[in-house]
Amino acid sequence: MALCEAAGCGSALPWPRxxxxxDSITQFSFQQGxxxxxxxxxxxxxxxxxxxxxxxxNTRWAKIILPRLIxxxxxxxxxxxxxxxxxxxDSALKGWNEVITISAHCNLHLPGxxxxxxxxxxxxxxxxxxxxxxxxxxxxxxxLKSMVxxxxxxxxxxxxxxxxxxxxxxxTAWEKECITQxxxxxxxxxxxxxxxxxxxxxxxxxGTDVLNLWTLMQDxxxxxxxxxxxxxxSPKGNEFLFSHLWPVIEKKVSSLPLLLPYWRDxxxxxxxxxxxxxxxx
Numbered sequence: 114m115a116l117c118e119a120a121g122c123g124s125a126l127p128w129p130r131x132x133x134x135x136d137s138i139t140q141f142s143f144q145q146g147x148x149x150x151x152x153x154x155x156x157x158x159x160x161x162x163x164x165x166x167x168x169x170x171n172t173r174w175a176k177i178i179l180p181r182l183i184x185x186x187x188x189x190x191x192x193x194x195x196x197x198x199x200x201x202x203d204s205a206l207k208g209w210n211e212v213i214t215i216s217a218h219c220n221l222h223l224p225g226x227x228x229x230x231x232x233x234x235x236x237x238x239x240x241x242x243x244x245x246x247x248x249x250x251x252x253x254x255x256x257l258k259s260m261v262x263x264x265x266x267x268x269x270x271x272x273x274x275x276x277x278x279x280x281x282x283x284x285t286a287w288e289k290e291c292i293t294q295x296x297x298x299x300x301x302x303x304x305x306x307x308x309x310x311x312x313x314x315x316x317x318x319x320g321t322d323v324l325n326l327w328t329l330m331q332d333x334x335x336x337x338x339x340x341x342x343x344x345x346x347s348p349k350g351n352e353f354l355f356s357h358l359w360p361v362i363e364k365k366v367s368s369l370p371l372l373l374p375y376w377r378d379x380x381x382x383x384x385x386x387x388x389x390x391x392x393x394x
Contacts (some may be wrong), residue, residue, distance in 0.1 A: 117140055129160040129369055130190075131362065132183065134175065135198030136378060138280070138346055139166030144349045148355040155359065159369040160193060171202040171248045172256035179260055185267040194365045195269060196358070200279030201344060203248035204308040206299050252315030254311040261319045274321040275361055278309035280346070281327050281336055300344070322361050 133139050133149050143164050145153055153162040165182055167175070168376030175197075183192070248256070250341070265366065282305050288298040309327035316323035330336040338349030346354065379387045 120326065126372065128372065129366070130192045131156065131160050131162045131366070132165060132192045132195045133162065134165045134179070134195060134197070135168060135277070136170050136202055137168035138201060139164065139196075139198050139374070140168045141345065142166060142351070146351055148346070148351045148358065151355040152359070152362065156366065156369075158372050159206065160366055163192075169246065170199070171246050172199045172205075172253050172260070173248050176256045176259055176263075179263055182263065183267055184307055191268055193369065194273050194275060194362055195264060196275045196277055197257065199257070199301075200305070200308045200312060201216040202246040203253045204238040204279060204300060204305045205246045206301065206304065207244050207247040213274070242352050250307055250311055252283070253308055253366060254315050257312060257315040258319060261315070261321055271320040272322075273365060274319075275358070276312050276316045276321050276323045277358070278323065278327045279305050280340065280344075280350070281305060281331050283337040283340050283343040285343065286337055288336060290342045290344070324358055324361060324379075326354065326357075329353075 131152065133142065133152075139149065141147060143153070149162060149164055149166075154310040156162060167178075173224055184193075257276065261271065261276075264274055265271065275378065280301050283301070284298060284302055287300060291298050306327055309325065313325060315321075330339050330350075333339070339347055339353055341347040341350070374387050
């Protein structure tokens with residue numbers, strides 16, 4: 114049968130999709146050993162895993178581009194699940210005045226952290242390093258909520274959405290990375306924790322699932338091993354994220370069938386009988 118003729122036989126094969134939406138930690142997730150690549154491997158022939166990670170992006174920008182990535186369509190186009198994973202950039206420090214205010218109110222000893230508590234002496238030298246990425250805490254929460262509400266408007270209900278809090282920050286390692294780039298420390302773990310808590314609250318308010326990476330990673334005595342540079346995930350961190358995210362996603366995709374038959378089950382004499390059905394096997 115010629116391909117042009119075959120195009121008229123059988124219906125188009127719907128292929129479910131899982132959408133990963135986030136910043137660099139999502140963008141890099143398809144690298145070897147990445148958590149996104151692990152999801153794609155787990156779901157091969159059941160569901161396409163789409164990487165929509167944008168390095169350096171914050172929720173203000175994410176909210177603008179989300180309608181360009183997902184539009185209302187037929188039911189077959191609706192993702193089976195969407196992860197929203199922002200906060201690492203939103204929580205970047207805006208400037209010196211903000212840091213002094215934070216350090217005056219935050220004297221936290223973080224679980225599993227070797228970093229000293231935030232103090233004026235620790236951060237007083239920080240200048241206006243990263244105002245472009247910084248998003249105020251209240252706006253961050255509002256942006257997350259707005260994205261969840263938009264997804265609902267395009268027929269993606271709350272039970273298909275998974276919010277992921279930002280990971281903890283290893284200040285010692287990230288400060289070294291900043292220095293190599295010619296700048297000073299522009300993030301604090303105590304501040305990241307405030308954004309993680311805001312993400313948790315949005316999930317509770319909106320009725321979505323949430324993965325609290327900020328807390329889970331710090332349950333370990335030394336969470337720095339999960340981070341390659343103090344901010345981004347190491348191979349061990351990718352494994353950690355996948356191991357905690359997969360059980361949440363598995364509940365949403367457990368009913369997905371294997372698409373198209375196993376090769377031994379294809380009819381030898383007339384393979385069209387096996388290959389032009391609905392694809393569920």
